[in-house]
Amino acid sequence: MPLGDTLIKAGLAPKLAKLLEDMPHKVIQVDPRRPFREQGVARDEVLFVRQGILSKFKTDGAGRRQIVALRFAGDGILPREGKADYGIQAIVRSEVLVGSSRDFDPIVDANPDLSKFFWKLSQRHTAIGYEWLVNCGRRDSTARVAHLLCETVARSGKSGDSPRLVNPFTQQQIADITGQTSVNVNRVFADLERQGLIRRDGREIIFCDWPELQRVASFQPQYLN
Amino acid sequence: MPLGDTLIKAGLAPKLAKLLEDMPHKVIQVDPRRPFREQGVARDEVLFVRQGILSKFKTDGAGRRQIVALRFAGDGILPREGKADYGIQAIVRSEVLVGSSRDFDPIVDANPDLSKFFWKLSQRHTAIGYEWLVNCGRRDSTARVAHLLCETVARSGKSGDSPRLVNPFTQQQIADITGQTSVNVNRVFADLERQGLIRRDGREIIFCDWPELQRVASFQPQYLN
DNA sequence: CGGTTGTTTGAACTGATTCAATCTGTGTGG
DNA sequence: CCACACAGATTGAATCAGTTCAAACAACCG
Numbered sequence: 001m002p003l004g005d006t007l008i009k010a011g012l013a014p015k016l017a018k019l020l021e022d023m024p025h026k027v028i029q030v031d032p033r034r035p036f037r038e039q040g041v042a043r044d045e046v047l048f049v050r051q052g053i054l055s056k057f058k059t060d061g062a063g064r065r066q067i068v069a070l071r072f073a074g075d076g077i078l079p080r081e082g083k084a085d086y087g088i089q090a091i092v093r094s095e096v097l098v099g100s101s102r103d104f105d106p107i108v109d110a111n112p113d114l115s116k117f118f119w120k121l122s123q124r125h126t127a128i129g130y131e132w133l134v135n136c137g138r139r140d141s142t143a144r145v146a147h148l149l150c151e152t153v154a155r156s157g158k159s160g161d162s163p164r165l166v167n168p169f170t171q172q173q174i175a176d177i178t179g180q181t182s183v184n185v186n187r188v189f190a191d192l193e194r195q196g197l198i199r200r201d202g203r204e205i206i207f208c209d210w211p212e213l214q215r216v217a218s219f220q221p222q223y224l225n
Numbered sequence: 226m227p228l229g230d231t232l233i234k235a236g237l238a239p240k241l242a243k244l245l246e247d248m249p250h251k252v253i254q255v256d257p258r259r260p261f262r263e264q265g266v267a268r269d270e271v272l273f274v275r276q277g278i279l280s281k282f283k284t285d286g287a288g289r290r291q292i293v294a295l296r297f298a299g300d301g302i303l304p305r306e307g308k309a310d311y312g313i314q315a316i317v318r319s320e321v322l323v324g325s326s327r328d329f330d331p332i333v334d335a336n337p338d339l340s341k342f343f344w345k346l347s348q349r350h351t352a353i354g355y356e357w358l359v360n361c362g363r364r365d366s367t368a369r370v371a372h373l374l375c376e377t378v379a380r381s382g383k384s385g386d387s388p389r390l391v392n393p394f395t396q397q398q399i400a401d402i403t404g405q406t407s408v409n410v411n412r413v414f415a416d417l418e419r420q421g422l423i424r425r426d427g428r429e430i431i432f433c434d435w436p437e438l439q440r441v442a443s444f445q446p447q448y449l450n
Numbered sequence: 451c452g453g454t455t456g457t458t459t460g461a462a463c464t465g466a467t468t469c470a471a472t473c474t475g476t477g478t479g480g
Numbered sequence: 481c482c483a484c485a486c487a488g489a490t491t492g493a494a495t496c497a498g499t500t501c502a503a504a505c506a507a508c509c510g
Contacts, residue, residue: 040447058355061443064363068355081345085352085448109337120306122347127310129354130283130293136361137404138289141466170488179362184466186490202475218286222265223310258455366498395456409498411458427507 003048003097006074010121016114019107020048025099030054030090033170037088044101047077052094053168056086057176067177069129072155078118079104092168127223136179139218144178145188146197146217149205154221165205228273228322231299235346241339244332245273250324255279255315258395262313269326272302277319278393281311282401292402294354297380303343304329317393352448361404364443369403370413371422371442374430379446390430 004017027050030036037043039059047054049071056069056077068086071077077088079101090096108115128151135147153163171189172182180188192198197213199206207213229242252275255261262268264284272279274296281294281302293311296302302313304326315321333340353376360372378390394402396410403410417423422438424431432438 056355058359060359060363061440061445062363066359066362068358080348082450083447086355112334115340119344122351123305126347126351126354129351129358130281130311133293133354133357133361134283134285134291136358137291138285138287171490172488181467182489183468183491187466190490215286220286222308225307396458397456406499407457408459408500412498415458 003050006048006050010074012117013113016111016117019111019114020104023099023103023107025097025103028096028098030094030096032090032092032094033173034089035087036090037084039085039087040083042083044079046079046099046101046104047071047088048097048099049073049075050095050097052096053091054094054096055089055091055173055177057089058086065176066179067173068132069125070155070177075125076118076121078122091173124225127225131223132177141178141180141184142188142191143217144180145174145185146192146213147219148174148177149198149207150214150217150219150221151224153207154224160210162207162210164207167203167205228275231273231275235299237342238338241336241342244336244339245329248324248328248332250322250328253321253323255319255321257315257317257319258398259314260312261315262309264310264312265308267307268309269304271304271324271326271329272296272313273322273324274298274300275320275322277321278316279319279321280314280316280398280402282314283311290401291404292398293357294350295380295402300350301343301346303347316398349450352450356448357402366403366405366409367413367416368442369405370399370410371417371438372444373399373402374423374432375439375442375444375446376449378432379449385435387432387435389432392428392430 004014004021007017007020008014030052036054039057051073053073054071054075054077055067056071057065057067059065070091108118131147131151135144139147148169149165149167152168153159153165156165158165169177170182171185174180174185175182178185189198189200192213193200197207197209197216199208213219229239229246232242232245233239255277261279264282276298278298279296279300279302280292281296282290282292284290295316333343356372356376360369364372373394374390374392377393378384378388381390383390395407396414397407399405399410400407405413414423414425417438418425422432422434422441424433438444
């Protein structure tokens with residue numbers, strides 16, 4: 001799918017999407033769990049996710065890794081002055097469009113509607129970040145994992161009474177998102193399955209009791225808009 | 226201090242600061258820990274903190290409260306379409322400037338530099354949010370509290386070899402920020418004091434060993450810019 | 451003075467981490 | 481096709497950090 005379509009689905013006017021599509025750029029395949037962009041270096045580039053999922057992560061002084069944000073298809077990572085305080089890695093093999101901020105910034109400056117669009121996207125990401133803080137700070141480990149699953153289903157555009165999801169995460173990644181260890185994530189999955197909330201078939205997760213899972217997760221999707 | 230000066234100190238050109246200062250607005254005194262703005266209602270207003278500290282908080286389905294962001298003097302809370310998914314309360318008695326988004330938006334639209342300024346501020350807050358996620362997800366309770374103290378010192382513009390801080394938080398608020406219970410925060414404070422990292426005199430905290438406290442907190446202030 | 455808010459302490463309990471071992475699935479080369 | 485290597489998932493046991501609940505204490509304010 002071309003970038004334009006992805007952005008149009010995210011709510012951008014076709015004319016503006018075209019502007020971005022015509023911006024000079026290259027398309028890169030990014031392998032999961034491999035270094036892609038490091039923490040602490042300047043990056044004057046725009047990224048748009050075409051396919052797959054990217055993660056922003058930080059590594060603490062003590063070397064502990066925390067994933068602080070996800071970017072699904074149609075999301076972007078906008079340029080930032082100075083050094084970025086987070087690194088970027090792919091969660092699954094992803095197709096990423098890379099442009100230069102020198103090309104991107106003028107386009108946005110010239111189109112207030114475009115800047116409004118990115119402003120809204122950024123507010124959405126902020127809202128998700130807040131929800132993640134609640135998740136890490138105030139929910140128990142089961143709810144944390146369940147909530148991530150619910151959010152992932154919603155953000156990958158699935159729906160229905162008992163949706164299915166090919167789990168894009170390793171248990172280590174889930175641990176890095178929810179602030180736990182992979183060992184514990186494993187036990188949580190076993191619990192969820194034992195409680196009959198999910199079934200697993202290899203990488204696929206079937207949500208047997210979707211309403212109850214959302215309740216356990218205290219997942220209230222309004223924050224996603 | 227008039228709003229303009231606060232914003233100029235935050236890096237805004239005086240001419241643009243003047244525009245905002247002349248915008249219709251009222252100034253409100255906000256009492257700490259009292260309802261100010263509720264979660265889940267539409268708010269088409271801009272807030273600027275003139276004095277004091279505001280907090281954004283969310284309340285989980287289970288009624289547990291998490292503070293997801295702080296706004297110090299010079300910070301603002303920009304309007305957002307639709308319902309806000311967080312509430313607002315003051316941490317200490319604060320002076321807040323309230324404007325309408327109907328007055329605010331046109332000013333920003335007409336001045337790209339202004340919108341660039343707020344874009345940068347928003348990126349700073351995003352970076353702080355990411356650091357909070359690392360804090361909640363990956364650090365132990367001592368480091369979490371220590372980190373909050375370090376950040377608060379930095380954000381309130383103190384500096385020096387062994388800075389002092391009149392602690393603006395109750396232990397319950399620190400718990401709500403760091404994802405703990407107030408009981409444990411209390412023990413952490415006792416620990417920090419026993420280890421000789423801080424001394425306390427009523428509400429005042431003296432940082433006896435500032436470098437070591439930063440190390441314990443793995444506080445690396447670059448993320449604040 | 452009484453009421454309110456915040457801090458401090460103790461004891462019991464629970465949940466998560468750590469470390470180490472084992473198991474499973476997948477892909478590779480022989 | 482099998483043998484092997486590797487990554488990820490699973491399990492167990494010991495330990496520890498943080499929560500919960502309950503109660504006492506201190507400071508402040510009208």
